[in-house]
Amino acid sequence: MTGTLKSPATLLLGRYDAIGTLRMIARTTPLPTAVRRDLAHRLVPAGRDHP
Numbered sequence: 096m097t098g099t100l101k102s103p104a105t106l107l108l109g110r111y112d113a114i115g116t117l118r119m120i121a122r123t124t125p126l127p128t129a130v131r132r133d134l135a136h137r138l139v140p141a142g143r144d145h146p
Contacts, residue, residue, distance in 0.1 A: 100138050
């Protein structure tokens with residue numbers, strides 16, 4: 096995600112490859128304001144083990 100937890104701007108999408116490395120595969124277009132607000136309520140900070 097780009098932006099902040101309170102106002103996410105775009106989403107970065109990733110997947111693990113065959114050897115277990117997380118690779119970025121896509122990014123969304125800038126999110127509309129209504130989607131940013133809705134998504135902000137659903138996001139939580141990543142834990143220590145998050146890549």
